[in-house]
Amino acid sequence: MDTFELGNFRLANGYTIPNARLAYTTHGTLNATRDNAVVFPNFLGGNDAALEMYVGEGMALDPNKYFVILPGQFGNGFSSSPSNTPPPFDRGAFPPIAIADDVIAQHRLITEHFGIERLALVLGWSVGALQTYEWAARFPDVVTRMASIAGAPRPSPWTLHWLRTVIEEPIVTDPAWSNGFYAQASDVQAGLRRQGHCMALTLPPLAYYHGDLMQRLGFGSVQDFVRGFFEGFMVGQDPNNLLIQARKALTADPAHGGSLPEALGQITAKTTIVAFTGDVMFPPQDNELDARNIPGAHYREATTISGHLTTFGLFPEDRQAVDDAIREALAA
């Protein structure tokens, strides 16, 4: 993982993070014409490995062909985050971040550091898609193609309620959270595990609970699945970092308070939107409406096993569906 120094980085809300930094990983080589770069921002709680399963020889994101940049978002624990910023901006005092702040920092990375003028593709899912829409709306001259996979320009009303109830509330009501000034992340693990319980309740399609899908993943029971997969995903996280990520999602809006259809109407990137059947977080019908507002956008609903969890690539069929979507976006 590399680090791009942003210096004193002024946020949209007026706070300035001293010596801010953006962690990033790259795969492949930037070609001589500097037109093969792909920016692939991450989702809430995501790490590089979660995206790297979609980068590889023979896959859509083939590093022999593309220069793939995985830019860390603020609050991911590697880029400037509550967990790694010194006082007085540490932990519970780390300022709120906007999706636009992420994208502006990423834009600086690709222009100032790599000297890239146009990106072949910006893509992402979930909170990664929120960043993707912001990229396309904010930097139309840079983004040649964009892809939203299981995403949206901003969360739906249900998804906003999900972010508050599943991500924020279990943390801030855990007494060990101490207004963000716990000694170590694992002190707040009761809250983290409760996040996992709520995720298990809301994200897997009901088929997970009624068929043998959990067994296919190696879990013997619902209890094992909840503990092994969802608690396992959460207990490695830093609670304040998750709050920062959730709160940026809560305020995501590429129209910045203006008309969303108008903002989407000004996107010039060749746009691919793929939704997954059974994704309650970013439902297909919403995706279809977004696509109608973007000139020339291509929309497709893909039937997968795992709904919003598809991008986790738990099943070969899910991984294939995501790779297909990326291939489609690159060919646009």
Place this chain on the structure above:
Amino acid sequence: MDTFELGNFRLANGYTIPNARLAYTTHGTLNATRDNAVVFPNFLGGNDAALEMYVGEGMALDPNKYFVILPGQFGNGFSSSPSNTPPPFDRGAFPPIAIADDVIAQHRLITEHFGIERLALVLGWSVGALQTYEWAARFPDVVTRMASIAGAPRPSPWTLHWLRTVIEEPIVTDPAWSNGFYAQASDVQAGLRRQGHCMALTLPPLAYYHGDLMQRLGFGSVQDFVRGFFEGFMVGQDPNNLLIQARKALTADPAHGGSLPEALGQITAKTTIVAFTGDVMFPPQDNELDARNIPGAHYREATTISGHLTTFGLFPEDRQAVDDAIREALAA
């Protein structure tokens, strides 16, 4: 509301509640042949008013025709409950209750107090349906007809996880709960409200969040709906009482550890099973499987607005769907 004194009531788990009591309400008159009685147990958090909207002149449960008994369940705050039982069985020390305990107490009410030998119908939804299945399996000679509306003989794996995550966890992780020995229920209202938040996330079909259904109910926003309806439903409840009700649902099993299909196969009541489209708590496909195991059972999926919330009767169409289901059950 009336009270039936059960004396020292021995539970299935070995504890004996001293001077136990069952609160109940009746509508209509028991006829001379004592064959017009309907038993209508309640759901988790339910009160008499929630059922009484389905009892009335011109409705299926017409008190001019039927003698409708609404038997309180243990833990509802009127029947023996954590909130109303003196030490040493008070509050956090109230013993766990099984669905079978409820049904045995209700059976004593109708036989010992009313002298009823056969019931025209036992019906219920959700936890009320859990009681209904127990009635039909335990007292086949008494139950002429049974109806499960948005219910099941036992909760699905998802629903078990729901009971733990949405009902138990927000209470027991609220420091004010104090292992069940809080001074007053409202001390634990942060936990109660969090229950409401999780309910709002999991129970309304997504259409509530995407159309004008909340507006039709008089709520201006998701926030208003969550606070006005779901927090409003929860803050009047007693936390320990809810735990007792949730834990009896968690262990519901009319087969008592044996084969469920076999237990269902021995039901002799004329059985009506109505499921609601979009009910994640008791999904139609599960209901259909249950019906196949019960000799002569009639199964129907009804398309309603509100999924598992249909029985709340928030919309006239929902109320009608429930009344139709009851009418069908009475005609069986």
